[in-house]
Amino acid sequence: MKRVIIAIFLVCLGLGCSQQPEKSSTSFDQAAAIAACEKVIADFQTALKQELIGAIADGGLENAIAVCNARAPMVADSFSRIPGIHIQRVSLRQRNPVIKPDSFETAILEKFAAEAGIEPQVYTELTFDSAETKYFRYMKEIKIGKLCLNCHGSLDTFSDGLKGVLETHYPDDPAVGYSAGESRGAFSVTITYPEAEATVVSLTGGQIN
Numbered sequence: 001m002k003r004v005i006i007a008i009f010l011v012c013l014g015l016g017c018s019q020q021p022e023k024s025s026t027s028f029d030q031a032a033a034i035a036a037c038e039k040v041i042a043d044f045q046t047a048l049k050q051e052l053i054g055a056i057a058d059g060g061l062e063n064a065i066a067v068c069n070a071r072a073p074m075v076a077d078s079f080s081r082i083p084g085i086h087i088q089r090v091s092l093r094q095r096n097p098v099i100k101p102d103s104f105e106t107a108i109l110e111k112f113a114a115e116a117g118i119e120p121q122v123y124t125e126l127t128f129d130s131a132e133t134k135y136f137r138y139m140k141e142i143k144i145g146k147l148c149l150n151c152h153g154s155l156d157t158f159s160d161g162l163k164g165v166l167e168t169h170y171p172d173d174p175a176v177g178y179s180a181g182e183s184r185g186a187f188s189v190t191i192t193y194p195e196a197e198a199t200v201v202s203l204t205g206g207q208i209n
C-alpha cells in the first residue's frame with residue numbers, strides 16, 4: 001500500500017499536481033495567437049456582412065433586422081464551435097440582450113470608448129487559470145460606418161416600418177443614436193490553451209515567426 005501511495009505521489013510531482021496555480025513554463029507564441037484572432041475576426045465579420053448585405057438586397061432594412069435577429073447568433077455559434085476558440089460581439093449598448101459583456105470586456109469597452117480615435121483599437125491579455133490552462137483574450141473595436149447608421153443611427157432618420165420591426169424584436173433597444181466613427185463595441189475572442197494549440201496552427205497555416 002505504502003508503495004502505491006509513494007508511486008502516486010511521484011506521479012503527481014511529475015505531472016505538476018500542485019494546488020497552487022503556477023504560470024506555465026511552456027512557451028507561448030503571442031504573434032501566432034494574435035494572427036489566429038485576426039483571422040477568426042475577419043472570417044466572422046465577412047460572414048456577418050454577407051448575411052446583412054444579402055438580407056438588405058432581398059427585402060430591405062426591415063427584412064434585414066429580422067434576418068440579423070435570427071442569423072447573427074447562429075453565425076456566432078458556428079464560429080464558437082472551433083476548438084478552443086470563442087468569439088462574440090459585445091457592446092456597452094447591447095441590442096441583443098442575451099449577450100452580456102463580462103467584467104473584463106466591460107472595462108475594455110469603456111477604455112475603447114474613452115480613447116476613441118480613427119483606427120479601431122485592440123487590447124490583448126494573457127491569463128493563467130492553472131499551470132496548464134491559459135487564456136489569451138483579444139478585443140478589437142468596432143466602429144460605426146455609413147452602412148451601420150441605417151440601423152444604429154438616429155431614430156428620426158428611420159421609417160415607421162423599420163422602427164416597428166426594431167421595436168418588435170428589440171424593445172427598449174439601446175443600440176441606436178450612434179454617429180459615424182463612434183465606437184459601437186468590439187469583437188471579443190478568447191483562445192483557451194492547450195485546447196486551441198492545433199487550431200491556432202491551422203488558422204495561421206503555421207506561417208508565423
Ligand code: HEC
Binds near residue numbers: 145150151
Ligand atoms: C439592417 C440593420 C442593421 C445594419 C445595417 C447594421 N446592423 Fe448591427 N445589428 C443589427 C441587429 C438586428 C443586431 C442584433 C443581432 C442579434 O440579435 O444578435 C445588431 C447587432 C450588432 C452588434 C452586436 C452588439 C449588439 O448590440 O447586439 C454590433 C457590434 C453591430 N450590430 C455593429 C454594426 C456595425 C458596425 C454595422 C455597420 C457595418 C451594423 N451593425 C449594421 C442590425 C443592423
